Amino acid sequence: MHSDPEDGDASDARAESELLKLIFGFRFSQVIYAATRLGIADLLENGAQGSAQLAAATGTDVHALTRLLHALTHLGVVAEVAPGVFGLASLGRPLRANAARSVKALTLASCDDASWRSWGGLLNSVETGQSAFQHIFGMTIFDHLAEHPELSANYHEASARDTSMAFSPEVLTRLDCSRFHTVVDVGGGRGALLSGLLRANPAMRGILFDTPAGLAGVCATDRCQVVSGDFLESVPEGGDAYILKYILLDWSDADAARILANCRRVMPADGVLIVIELVLPDELGSSDRYTTTGDLGLLVTTGGRERTRDEFAALLKSAGFELSSITALSEDNDVKAIEAVPT
Numbered sequence: 366m367h368s369d370p371e372d373g374d375a376s377d378a379r380a381e382s383e384l385l386k387l388i389f390g391f392r393f394s395q396v397i398y399a400a401t402r403l404g405i406a407d408l409l410e411n412g413a414q415g416s417a418q419l420a421a422a423t424g425t426d427v428h429a430l431t432r433l434l435h436a437l438t439h440l441g442v443v444a445e446v447a448p449g450v451f452g453l454a455s456l457g458r459p460l461r462a463n464a465a466r467s468v469k470a471l472t473l474a475s476c477d478d479a480s481w482r483s484w485g486g487l488l489n490s491v492e493t494g495q496s497a498f499q500h501i502f503g504m505t506i507f508d509h510l511a512e513h514p515e516l517s518a519n520y521h522e523a524s525a526r527d528t529s530m531a532f533s534p535e536v537l538t539r540l541d542c543s544r545f546h547t548v549v550d551v552g553g554g555r556g557a558l559l560s561g562l563l564r565a566n567p568a569m570r571g572i573l574f575d576t577p578a579g580l581a582g583v584c585a586t587d588r589c590q591v592v593s594g595d596f597l598e599s600v601p602e603g604g605d606a607y608i609l610k611y612i613l614l615d616w617s618d619a620d621a622a623r624i625l626a627n628c629r630r631v632m633p634a635d636g637v638l639i640v641i642e643l644v645l646p647d648e649l650g651s652s653d654r655y656t657t658t659g660d661l662g663l664l665v666t667t668g669g670r671e672r673t674r675d676e677f678a679a680l681l682k683s684a685g686f687e688l689s690s691i692t693a694l695s696e697d698n699d700v701k702a703i704e705a706v707p708t
């Protein structure tokens with residue numbers, strides 16, 4: 366008979382306690398989200414404040430806000446420096462809008478009603494294999510963003526911040542774009558990657574392509590054209606390189622192949638396609654954070670998925686490309702530049 370060496374009351378109690386932390390984990394993200402919506406970290410930037418003062422500034426119920434502040438104290442976001450007086454603690458600092466490593470836009474984009482309800486539909490996604498977001502809202506997340514400019518602004522600011530942090534000049538050098546005349550950034554958002562590439566390569570030109578909502582507030586420059594459209598229909602001509610950073614992961618194989626085929630159609634025979642994404646290892650370990658959170662996030666929100674090298678190769682082949690190389694962009698993460706050429 367199988368006997369577990371850890372069997373017994375003590376290990377069961379430990380397991381129960383660990384599990385309860387996970388079961389109630391959803392409360393923590395809403396505590397942080399509510400505080401972020403209220404701008405608590407920004408309000409405390411210049412020093413501690415009493416809960417009555419904070420309630421007046423945020424238009425909230427003082428008793429309920431104090432309860433929220435106590436929960437935030439427990440999490441290490443704020444500290445109660447005197448009875449009823451709260452200052453910023455270490456975990457609260459990145460929640461400020463102007464922090465160098467601000468996660469304010471990310472928090473607002475990731476924990477809002479749309480994400481919250483999508484994750485609430487995870488079971489439906491697992492049962493059907495389809496995006497919970499689409500099931501609940503009856504549209505794609507990108508159509509939803511187009512209807513909600515404030516959420517869209519947070520989404521794009523969070524993407525741009527992530528790019529600016531992760532794509533240092535040294536990382537951009539690894540993309541070796543000096544060999545290109547014109548780079549088209551397909552689904553380039555507000556242009557964080559392309560502007561870095563243009564700075565690093567003074568002779569290069571760029572075309573930033575995204576939806577009208579994705580490009581809100583973005584202006585063309587001398588060396589960068591801005592074009593709006595739908596990459597499921599077509600992409601702009603004129604590039605000798607087409608970059609898709611964090612694009613294919615949002616789409617099913619059929620839609621991803623359609624986007625790639627639209628690039629293939631307008632690319633010169635000697636053009637280069639660069640897909641920048643995480644490449645899953647062939648054998649996924651259970652400790653891989655993407656298997657537990659990021660990949661499921663794609664399932665519930667966009668219906669997309671992360672892919673292995675072989676899956677990228679097959680997808681590229683189906684759209685008329687041959688995978689030619691995979692380059693690691695950083696030692697800190699698994700994001701790679703996957704290059705492909707037209708067949």
Ligand SMILES: C[S@@+](CC[C@H](N)C(=O)[O-])C[C@H]1O[C@@H](n2cnc3c(N)ncnc32)[C@H](O)[C@@H]1O
Nearest residue numbers: 507524552553554575576579594595596610611
């Ligand atoms: C995950 S974001 C990546 C943004 C940017 N490439 C980056 O890495 O920061 C996906 C981008 O695809 C754009 N997008 C979504 N659907 C699109 C469509 N049908 N046509 C063009 N762009 C689209 C979004 O607006 C968004 O900017």
